[in-house]
Amino acid sequence: MSFLAIDVGNTRLKWALYDAPRVGARLLAHGAQFLENIETLEEGDWSRLAPPQRVLGCVVAGDAVKRRVEEQLEIWDVTPQWVVSSAAEAGLTNGYDHPARLGSDRWVAMIGARHRLLARGRQRPCVVVMVGTAVTVEAIDAEGRFLGGIILPGHGIMLRALESGTAGLHVPTGEVRDFPTNTSDALTSGGTFAIAGAVQRMFENLRRHCGEEPVCFMTGGAGWKMAPSMSTPCELVESLIFDGLLEIAQRRWAPSLAPAR
Structure with missing residues (x-):
């Protein structure tokens, strides 16, 4: 079960693909993209990845940026989950x-x-x-x-x-x-x-x-x-x-x- 981790900051989106959603999993690929270039991910870096079964991310750049990331993830049949701080x-x-x-x-x-x-x-x-x-x-x-x-x-x-x-x-x-x-x-x-x-x-x-x-x-x-x-x-x-x-x-x-x- 491969796993894609996404960190969307104020300036860049960082991502890492692992062979499983667990601590110690093997890193398969990773990269980063400036937020203004998010739309290049589907046909660029992510087009060369095997489809992940799970996606989990954190985002601080706002809902509009999160929606742009989710649109790029439509290349795969996977629904991302986003971490929300809790008690x-x-x-x-x-x-x-x-x-x-x-x-x-x-x-x-x-x-x-x-x-x-x-x-x-x-x-x-x-x-x-x-x-x-x-x-x-x-x-x-x-x-x-x-x-x-x-x-x-x-x-x-x-x-x-x-x-x-x-x-x-x-x-x-x-x-x-x-x-x-x-x-x-x-x-x-x-x-x-x-x-x-x-x-x-x-x-x-x-x-x-x-x-x-x-x-x-x-x-x-x-x-x-x-x-x-x-x-x-x-x-x-x-x-x-x-x-x-x-x-x-x-x-x-x-x-x-x-x-x-």
Whole structure:
């Protein structure tokens, strides 16, 4: 039973085809497409795939984009399911005031991080960082309770805001420097330090709350850019959302394979 996992963010659609809807399934193919080019999937990348039996995805780009994705999926006789954040799923408890309003990508990434940690044989508090168009930083305690998280602008949004609101500043191609001595480096370093500082603050909050050193996972399209500049030790995991989708899929379609936790 092949399985197609889809992550529709604010900028790109990422997909991965696995040989089964279960944790540890073999990756058969994967790819990404900018949202403006979604209509090329049916006759492009997806036309070369064997038809999946199951499709599960998360989408934060809105209903109009979701409908465009569903139209591309009509190439196969399969009805996609979309993750909606809930009060609890896959061993994770949602502490959001209104659980369904939590972004599904955040929810799925946290599920992926939680079970990646459990697979190592120890329950520990966890900080989950996603670096993309926006940046989110989530806190999960050792018992699997999502305590809360923060949202801040990604690099691009920060720089565009400065460019539009400050005379003489333009989006730079600078480097991250400890002590920037030109405007481009100052802007790039400022955005990087803002994100790193937010993660460090959440890490310290969670450590103080739980009385234990958390583990920090980082993911997202720009995670590789941020990872070298982090003051908090973070493990970069590009597949965290797909890890979460596999965990959810296994519990929905192959419950006999789901671990008892």
